[in-house]
Amino acid sequence: MIGANLDDRREASAVRNDDSTMIDISTYITERTRNFTGRTWVFEAIDDWLSTPGGPRFFLLTGEPGSGKTAIAARLTQFSLGTVPPLDGLARLRADCLSAVHFCSARDRRWINPHVFAECLALQLAARHPAFASALAGKSGDRQLHIEIIQHVGQVSGGQVTGVVIKKLDVSAVPPDDAFVHVVREPLEALFGEYPDQQVVILVDALDEALLYSQGVGILSLLAQANRLPRGVRFILTSRRDDRIENAFLDADTLFLSAGEFDRRNAEDVRRYIEARLSHDETLAAGVAGWPRERVHEFVAELTAKAEGNFQYVTFLLDAMVSGQRPPDELRGLPPGLDGLYYESLDRVVTIGGREWSTAYGPILGVLSVAQASLTLDQARAFTAQPEEAAWQHLGDLRQFIEDVEPAADEPVEEYRYCLYHQSVVDFLRRQFLTVKNKRLRNRYYLPAxxxxxxxxxxxxxxxxxxxxxxxxxxxxxxxxxxxxxxxxxxxxxxxxxxxxxxxxxxxxxxxxxxxxxxxxxxxxxxxxxxxxxxxxxxxxxxxxxxxxxxxAYTSKDLETLVWLGRVDEALAHARLIQDSLNPEKPFDFLLAIYNTLKEMDRPDTALLDEMWEVACSIQNDEARAEALRELGAILAQAGDGRARAVLEEA
Missing domain, CATH: 1.25.40 (Serine Threonine Protein Phosphatase 5, Tetratricopeptide repeat)
Structure with missing residues (x-):
């Protein structure tokens, strides 16, 4: 990485506002567990592993694309959150069984960014374990880490106790491996120093997708450091089979979902899933309502056989039936296997739509297959050079393959975004040749990245x-x-x-x-x-x-001017950037100038006082630190803040 060659890089790093908050996975979890059925045998294997504290550090769950790995990971998360009841007989897979979770997705760069990974784990671990939070808060003196802390004073028998809440964390100013050490590994060591007998379990899903991160050290490299963590820290990992991942965790307990020995169990789980969809989905239920019971059984059996244990095959096909793109009585002739289904489905789209693949549908799927985040209609139109009406029509024709992403709260209601609905679609588009019905075919839908x-x-x-x-x-x-x-x-x-x-x-x-x-x-x-x-x-x-x-180049006067111009975030970013060995108090002086200007504008920011306290305490020079604390103490005293005495005593 350039960071190894440009030593000045770290000084120039700054707070990353858009990536520094924890990723919201609630909708993702809900979508991946809709109509969830079966998989008891997988949960039993994980529960057995968890019940052996001295066992391997890693449990590696692998499987072919579409075998249901992410759905299993999402269900484990629901067990831990307590949003679904645990299964009978499983002693470990209960509420709070996981201390942190992270889902990787190549369709959004943030989800495979190692800095974001370290931040998300640290924030979750801090929320779960007070000792971890305290140790992480102790890192606030490091100017390359930005940590916002809230201290709560609670009443307990015999007095008061102060609890630390980590409000915000940004580690983008340091290399990912150093960030992982500072905000995950070292606080975990502190946690186990106080509570050596506990078990911390971290779930990381779709690790294979994290391999697509192109900027140096990635999430897999960070997890390879895990053997340096305390013995009680354990990981549940899911991935497609990949030598790079399997070789990194040679001592892991492993379960390959798609192994031949599990064919019967996978088929049974798929069958139950199909039956659940036919019962609970109004459109599917209406589609088979007039069928004799024997025909329904034949439908379920035939679809189960064609799926070959692949949940994505069934989901893709049933969703197409729900959207009216394929009638339920057209199963015969469908190829088995996911690649065959995608190939046949694109054939139908091109034939029914009556448009050229290379000029109409290929460009839409091509740009979505490499997009680093979901795209708007305007972006899809611009990247494909298609008229808006045509791009809209093509997105509709391809809706089997595309997921609509609802607009965020701060976006226009009509600003829907689009992405490919599963990584297996990307894989299909990247293959030059396919094996369908035991025949090797040229993939006419091949799209080079x-x-x-x-x-x-x-x-x-x-x-x-x-x-x-x-x-x-x-x-x-x-x-x-x-x-x-x-x-x-x-x-x-x-x-x-x-x-x-x-x-x-x-x-x-x-x-x-x-x-x-x-x-x-x-x-x-x-x-x-x-x-x-x-x-x-x-x-x-x-x-x-x-x-x-x-x-x-910036001075305190420059930052005051920025505040008066309404550019407070810009002023704060510069204050947090500066590191000056000749003037170690400069970061404090910059924050002080911003606070005083806001106060002068009748907009005092009391949260800024917490950051000023952290920065003042981090000053290594005794005289400069004492002077900064005295200034802060005077401000707190003037504001009637009870912390003034403690700050002045510390000075």
């Missing part, structure tokens, strides 16, 4: 290269990744310019983290060339130094 990364990159480059400030958020956040994945070693270094830095800075809520990540990719692309261009490397080094100069 590089082509569509380049298509998206071209769209942004042609539209905005002369004015990056007009570029939308998706482009700012992902253009560098698309250039990198398309193998465009020419435009990626060219992207790293002052104009791009300014646009990234403003688009990232006045932080340089995104720009520095783009620098990483540009460096990786440059050094990967057969003939390394030293001038390009030198220019990238200079770009990082420019960021550092930008940070050092």
């Amino acid at each position: 590089e082509t569509w990364h380049r298509r998206i990159a071209d769209s942004y480059w042609e539209s905005y290269h002369d004015d990056w400030l007009r570029c939308d958020a998706y482009g700012l956040n992902n253009l560098a990744a698309h250039l990198f994945e398309s193998g465009d070693a020419g435009r990626l270094p060219a992207l790293i310019s002052r104009e791009w830095m300014e646009a990234r800075y403003k688009g990232s809520n006045y932080t340089y983290t995104g720009f520095l990540a783009d620098l990483d990719l540009a460096w990786m692309a440059a050094v990967a060339q057969r003939h390394v261009d030293l001038r390009t490397l030198a220019r990238l080094k200079v770009a990082c130094q420019v960021v550092n100069e930008q940070v050092r």
